Amino acid sequence: MPRRVFISADHGTAIIYFLQSDVVPTLLANDVEVVLLTDDQLRDAIQAKFGRPGLAVEGLRLQRAAEYAATFRPRLQWLLSSFLRRVGGSWKINTEAMDSHIWEVWKENSWKFRFGVWLPAVLAILFLRTFPPLRRMLVEAQSRFQPRPALYGDLFDRYRPDLVIASTAGWRLDRYLLREATTRGVPTMAAIVGWDNPSSYAIRGARLDYVTCWSDLQRDELHLGSDWPRSRVHVGGIPSYDGYVRRTWLIPRAEYFSLHGLEPDRKLIAYACSFVHFAPNLPNVEALAALVSSEELTKPAQLLVRLHPSHFQTRPGIFEEERRRIEALARQLPHVHVVQPVPLGGSLGYYSGEDMPEKASMMAHADVFVTVYSTMVVETAIHDTPIIAAVLDTPGGWNQPRKYSLSLRSIGNWPTHQRFREAGAGRVAGSPQELKKVLNAYLQDRSLDSSERRRFAEQEITYMDGSAGRRTAEYVLSLLGAKSKSRGVATQEVP
Numbered sequence: 001m002p003r004r005v006f007i008s009a010d011h012g013t014a015i016i017y018f019l020q021s022d023v024v025p026t027l028l029a030n031d032v033e034v035v036l037l038t039d040d041q042l043r044d045a046i047q048a049k050f051g052r053p054g055l056a057v058e059g060l061r062l063q064r065a066a067e068y069a070a071t072f073r074p075r076l077q078w079l080l081s082s083f084l085r086r087v088g089g090s091w092k093i094n095t096e097a098m099d100s101h102i103w104e105v106w107k108e109n110s111w112k113f114r115f116g117v118w119l120p121a122v123l124a125i126l127f128l129r130t131f132p133p134l135r136r137m138l139v140e141a142q143s144r145f146q147p148r149p150a151l152y153g154d155l156f157d158r159y160r161p162d163l164v165i166a167s168t169a170g171w172r173l174d175r176y177l178l179r180e181a182t183t184r185g186v187p188t189m190a191a192i193v194g195w196d197n198p199s200s201y202a203i204r205g206a207r208l209d210y211v212t213c214w215s216d217l218q219r220d221e222l223h224l225g226s227d228w229p230r231s232r233v234h235v236g237g238i239p240s241y242d243g244y245v246r247r248t249w250l251i252p253r254a255e256y257f258s259l260h261g262l263e264p265d266r267k268l269i270a271y272a273c274s275f276v277h278f279a280p281n282l283p284n285v286e287a288l289a290a291l292v293s294s295e296e297l298t299k300p301a302q303l304l305v306r307l308h309p310s311h312f313q314t315r316p317g318i319f320e321e322e323r324r325r326i327e328a329l330a331r332q333l334p335h336v337h338v339v340q341p342v343p344l345g346g347s348l349g350y351y352s353g354e355d356m357p358e359k360a361s362m363m364a365h366a367d368v369f370v371t372v373y374s375t376m377v378v379e380t381a382i383h384d385t386p387i388i389a390a391v392l393d394t395p396g397g398w399n400q401p402r403k404y405s406l407s408l409r410s411i412g413n414w415p416t417h418q419r420f421r422e423a424g425a426g427r428v429a430g431s432p433q434e435l436k437k438v439l440n441a442y443l444q445d446r447s448l449d450s451s452e453r454r455r456f457a458e459q460e461i462t463y464m465d466g467s468a469g470r471r472t473a474e475y476v477l478s479l480l481g482a483k484s485k486s487r488g489v490a491t492q493e494v495p
Contacts, residue, residue: 108402425452
């Protein structure tokens with residue numbers, strides 16, 4: 001009988017990871033049937049685009065999962081699965097990102113909440129971070145919460161999967177699918193799709209058997225920070241980036257410049273907005289716009305600003321206002337352009353695989369790439385484009401009641417950001433003067449820090465030959481006890 005796997009793809013990045021890489025095609029080529037569970041609103045669109053024999057698309061029932069989380073003992077579920085789990089990782093790893101979330105919860109809730117929940121929770125965090133048995137108890141406590149009747153009972157009965165794979169370790173609503181799989185005795189696996197996920201989200205939201213990650217660094221974070229046995233952690237690289245390595249998505253330079261009305265004789269400075277939830281990006285954009293418009297740089301240049309998905313939240317607010325101000329800059333100043341991320345639709349939002357040619361071309365054709373420690377520093381390093389982390393702060397951050405703000409300078413000590421700085425893969429600019437200086441240095445010599453960028457990319461994604469999708473699929477095959485036709489031999493058994 002054919003082997004069969006469930007894959008939970010509840011986010012746009014998961015669609016890229018599984019469907020726009022070699023992961024699912026390799027599984028299908030090796031006679032493994034795949035049932036992709038995703039946003040119910042997108043079932044037909046995903047089936048139309050990616051459908052092929054052996055691949056079925058089903059709804060993930062996210063609305064019903066969200067209703068259960070919001071109606072059945074919601075405070076306790078939130079405390080266990082959204083707070084303690086997220087911030088209770090071990091002291092053995094860098095906890096800066098987790099610490100920031102603690103203060104975010106403090107700032108954005110009432111005094112009654114702070115003293116009734118937050119202070120006792122902090123005591124629990126101190127114990128969780130110190131004692132591994134307590135972290136295991138937290139996983140078990142979370143696992144008690146499962147919707148009744150079962151959300152996915154009919155799918156398990158119909159397809160009878162041999163393995164359930166999720167794009168997080170139960171950190172999102174996929175936790176209910178994973179918990180149901182465990183109840184039914186079906187093995188489970190997490191795929192780490194985000195660069196900072198192991199250091200920012202910590203403890204599992206469900207019992208899990210296996211995990212595949214990007215690098216030895218992430219394996220250490222999973223083992224030391226959230227108690228994964230090393231033998232159950234596979235380093236497979238990041239399949240989503242194989243297309244960068246192979247230059248699959250690259251739009252020719254002339255065509256890309258024409259697409260955005262860019263001038264071919266001017267240097268291109270690309271800026272990707274990032275960390276907008278914590279602080280405005282507007283000071284960075286204004287400083288860059290002023291430099292290119294006033295011709296202060298050593299080479300004539302132009303600026304292309306990529307807006308963040310959060311700039312398009314349906315509820316009007318501070319993020320939308322910043323977007324409008326950035327768009328106004330582009331209308332008012334010469335040589336300033338704006339590009340929007342492409343939405344996938346439904347709850348998967350603006351983190352879309354439809355956008356990969358745009359992202360790849362922006363990074364590859366830019367003469368200098370600027371952001372705020374975004375994951376795109378890794379992606380840009382693959383393209384060997386000079387990188388600047390711009391951290392120009394607005395005093396007081398967002399200056400909104402019950403809206404947490406964090407200095408952009410201070411996030412340089414987050415685990416992933418610290419690795420970028422220590423690797424020397426780019427420069428950091430904390431003022432307009434520093435920004436001008438490092439921009440001019442890179443505009444004069446694009447090869448600066450090239451070897452450091454290469455080492456940084458290798459350190460973070462492991463495989464620089466476009467093989468991560470195949471390697472990840474072969475790991476799945478090994479868990480299924482199957483043979484890989486791509487290599488003609490059985491893949492290595494997992495201890």
